[in-house]
Amino acid sequence: MTSAHKSFAGRREPVLQGLDLDVPTGEFLVLLGSSGSGKSTLLRIIAGLDHLDRGEIDWPSVDGDTRPHTGVVFQQPYLMPWLTVRENIAFGGRFKNHRERFDIAYADELLARFGLSGLAGYYPDQLSGGQAQRVAVIRAVAVRPRLLLLDEPFSALDPATRSDLQSWLGDLARDLAFTTVLVTHDLDEALRLADRIALFGRGGTVRQQWRIADVNQDERAPLRTEILEHYRDSSLTPS
Numbered sequence: 001m002t003s004a005h006k007s008f009a010g011r012r013e014p015v016l017q018g019l020d021l022d023v024p025t026g027e028f029l030v031l032l033g034s035s036g037s038g039k040s041t042l043l044r045i046i047a048g049l050d051h052l053d054r055g056e057i058d059w060p061s062v063d064g065d066t067r068p069h070t071g072v073v074f075q076q077p078y079l080m081p082w083l084t085v086r087e088n089i090a091f092g093g094r095f096k097n098h099r100e101r102f103d104i105a106y107a108d109e110l111l112a113r114f115g116l117s118g119l120a121g122y123y124p125d126q127l128s129g130g131q132a133q134r135v136a137v138i139r140a141v142a143v144r145p146r147l148l149l150l151d152e153p154f155s156a157l158d159p160a161t162r163s164d165l166q167s168w169l170g171d172l173a174r175d176l177a178f179t180t181v182l183v184t185h186d187l188d189e190a191l192r193l194a195d196r197i198a199l200f201g202r203g204g205t206v207r208q209q210w211r212i213a214d215v216n217q218d219e220r221a222p223l224r225t226e227i228l229e230h231y232r233d234s235s236l237t238p239s
């Protein structure tokens with residue numbers, strides 16, 4: 001993404017002001033930053049749910065596909081209450097732009113591979129918050145997106161469930177070798193999952209980036225302190 005600009009009517013300041021950001025294939029990128037710094041807006045634009053005023057998203061062309069499918073998971077699971085877990089996942093296959101990629105056998109395989117087969121016949125109101133978010137992730141993945149986008153998917157969960165889901169998501173993203181972009185306020189979540197962290201500042205700019213994938217355990221604590229200082233310097237406070 002190069003020179004991305006985005007404003008909303010009625011707001012004095014633009015939300016994104018000349019943002020440049022790369023997401024290499026296969027990377028787990030975490031966008032970290034305080035409320036209002038434009039992270040969700042950026043994610044929505046990448047997902048095709050909103051558009052840039054200026055600037056470009058340069059998608060690498062794969063198989064002639066210049067605007068690849070994305071899978072999106074929000075803070076709430078948004079499952080359809082009248083459908084079972086399996087039917088919720090299969091629902092993605094009903095859409096024209098997903099049909100070619102959707103494969104019911106693959107959806108079943110994902111449920112089994114990531115420990116959810118036992119929930120296949122449940123309705124959403126029979127699921128815990130954590131289970132429902134796992135199903136929302138599988139639904140997003142089942143259409144074989146080139147990019148998985150997650151907007152604070154665990155922020156409504158209790159700390160223990162949140163920790164379980166972070167570990168589950170990390171395994172899933174590694175196992176499926178997905179290119180993933182996760183938005184969060186939570187520095188420890190970012191450090192746990194990211195190959196790279198991009199810290200957003202106010203006005204939708206990336207203030208600093210850190211490559212996390214190669215950092216060994218001994219270097220983690222000093223790195224956390226360094227990122228936290230940058231967070232504070234930009235008058236951003238992690239939750």
Ligand SMILES: Nc1ncnc2c1ncn2[C@@H]1O[C@H](COP(=O)(O)OP(=O)(O)OP(=O)(O)O)[C@@H](O)[C@H]1O
Binds near residue numbers: 008041
């Ligand atoms: N459709 C819209 N119309 C007007 N203003 C908007 C719209 N969408 C977002 N904004 C504003 O743009 C700014 C950035 O919002 P955005 O949700 O992208 O930030 P964020 O970094 O994701 O924050 P949070 O972490 O709280 O979700 C906010 O001030 C928000 O009020």
